[in-house]
Amino acid sequence: MSSVIAPSAIRGRFLDIQSTVDQAAAIPEQVRFIEDGLLITQDGKIQWFGTWQAGQHLAADLQVEHYPDQLILPGLIDTHIHFPQTEMIGAYGEQLLEWLNTYTFPTEMQFEDKAYADQIAAFFVQELLKNGTTTALVFCTVHPQSVDALFEAAERHHMRLIAGKVLMDRHAPEALCDTPESAYTDSKALIQKWHGKGRNLYAITPRFAPTSTAAQLAQAGQLKAEHPDVYVHTHLSENQNEIAWVKSLFPEQKNYLDVYHHYGLTGSRSVFAHCVHLEEQEWQCLHDTDSAIAFCPSSNLFLGSGLFPLKKTWEKQVKVGLGTDVGAGTAFSQLDTLNQAYKVQQLQGDKLSAFEALYHATLGAAKALDLHEKLGNFNVGKEADFIVCNLKATAVQALRQDRAKNIEDALFALMMMGDDRNIQATYIYGQKAYAQADRNQY
Ligand code: GUN
Ligand code: ZN
Numbered sequence: 001m002s003s004v005i006a007p008s009a010i011r012g013r014f015l016d017i018q019s020t021v022d023q024a025a026a027i028p029e030q031v032r033f034i035e036d037g038l039l040i041t042q043d044g045k046i047q048w049f050g051t052w053q054a055g056q057h058l059a060a061d062l063q064v065e066h067y068p069d070q071l072i073l074p075g076l077i078d079t080h081i082h083f084p085q086t087e088m089i090g091a092y093g094e095q096l097l098e099w100l101n102t103y104t105f106p107t108e109m110q111f112e113d114k115a116y117a118d119q120i121a122a123f124f125v126q127e128l129l130k131n132g133t134t135t136a137l138v139f140c141t142v143h144p145q146s147v148d149a150l151f152e153a154a155e156r157h158h159m160r161l162i163a164g165k166v167l168m169d170r171h172a173p174e175a176l177c178d179t180p181e182s183a184y185t186d187s188k189a190l191i192q193k194w195h196g197k198g199r200n201l202y203a204i205t206p207r208f209a210p211t212s213t214a215a216q217l218a219q220a221g222q223l224k225a226e227h228p229d230v231y232v233h234t235h236l237s238e239n240q241n242e243i244a245w246v247k248s249l250f251p252e253q254k255n256y257l258d259v260y261h262h263y264g265l266t267g268s269r270s271v272f273a274h275c276v277h278l279e280e281q282e283w284q285c286l287h288d289t290d291s292a293i294a295f296c297p298s299s300n301l302f303l304g305s306g307l308f309p310l311k312k313t314w315e316k317q318v319k320v321g322l323g324t325d326v327g328a329g330t331a332f333s334q335l336d337t338l339n340q341a342y343k344v345q346q347l348q349g350d351k352l353s354a355f356e357a358l359y360h361a362t363l364g365a366a367k368a369l370d371l372h373e374k375l376g377n378f379n380v381g382k383e384a385d386f387i388v389c390n391l392k393a394t395a396v397q398a399l400r401q402d403r404a405k406n407i408e409d410a411l412f413a414l415m416m417m418g419d420d421r422n423i424q425a426t427y428i429y430g431q432k433a434y435a436q437a438d439r440n441q442y
Contacts, residue, residue, distance in 0.1 A: 075134025
């Protein structure tokens with residue numbers, strides 16, 4: 001893959017976070033803003049990064065793309081999203097369990113048809129690119145062909161996605177149920193086919209505890225033990241009725257997370273979406289096992305699930321990344337999602353700074369996915385996924401940006417008002433994979 005990827009040189013205003021941190025207060029020290037910078041990529045990786053002044057001689061033989069007025073950020077990382085739910089965004093009136101039965105399950109049944117899955121996967125990947133999302137951890141459906149469809153679509157752009165087949169053997173329509181045995185064999189075949197192929201990575205994906213029998217969770221744990229470097233991706237403690245249901249289904253476990261922990265499904269490559277209503281012991285277990293949370297503010301507001309206590313992730317030293325959770329989240333845009341994240345913190349009396357928000361959508365998210373050695377900022381050697389943001393996509397944005405006090409204020413305004421209109425270009429593995437000028441063709 002790498003030898004065919006040509007070098008490229010990008011000049012402009014770059015902003016990133018240089019290093020992972022243990023406390024929010026340490027983020028400002030790690031902010032790197034280069035007003036006139038240069039980034040050179042080679043074989044999909046960052047070969048050189050610094051000021052234009054220091055590096056311009058290196059770009060002498062390259063065609064330099066210059067973005068003097070825009071802001072170049074690391075690619076945004078979505079730590080929780082469902083590709084088959086793309087078409088059902090904004091489904092009216094229900095909270096989690098009714099929403100699943102009314103809207104989600106009927107929608108997901110269509111993905112038995114590979115051609116349909118291909119069509120939605122192509123749309124989904126294009127929508128990620130259009131919104132500046134360069135890596136995502138993605139739910140497919142129970143159908144193995146839905147996983148093939150998604151990875152095939154991602155591969156066409158050299159995009160790094162993590163995804164897996166849903167495991168679900170009860171409390172769902174017959175047509176969407178697998179069995180403990182088929183969940184194991186189908187997932188194993190998909191791991192062998194996709195995990196580590198190009199940039200693709202595989203996630204064992206039990207939907208959530210209520211839709212898997214103990215026998216199926218045991219099979220999932222067996223798979224994880226046999227393939228320790230694949231991911232585990234599921235939902236946890238999103239809604240009060242869901243939590244009560246889990247307690248009635250698994251009375252022998254101490255709490256909701258303990259159901260997963262018991263079957264060997266926690267760990268440094270395990271990502272739990274939501275975690276809105278965790279008990280103290282569950283926070284401790286996430287910390288002790290180095291598991292991660294996907295914080296999904298748009299979804300949590302839309303389904304009326306609750307307010308996620310982001311500050312507590314720092315107190316308890318639990319990894320967290322931002323997730324859109326489309327289709328319960330109402331936008332693919334991580335800018336829009338950060339806007340909602342800010343308001344969720346306001347409602348709890350906490351402040352989410354622009355730089356902390358950037359961290360959760362880039363390097364912090366990469367850490368949550370155990371990919372911080374490869375993704376999340378402009379450090380030399382990392383994979384060259386980045387986005388070019390137009391800060392002034394609308395008249396009111398231009399009015400506001402002209403009065404921005406500094407780069408932090410400009411970034412904050414971008415996050416509070418921005419969406420896909422602000423994504424001018426998305427680069428994947430050093431190559432331009434999306435340009436806003438072409439957006440109408442999708
Ligand atoms: N819990 C189990 N399945 C789902 C899902 O599809 N979306 C959300 N938001 N929560 C879930
Ligand atoms: Zn979800």
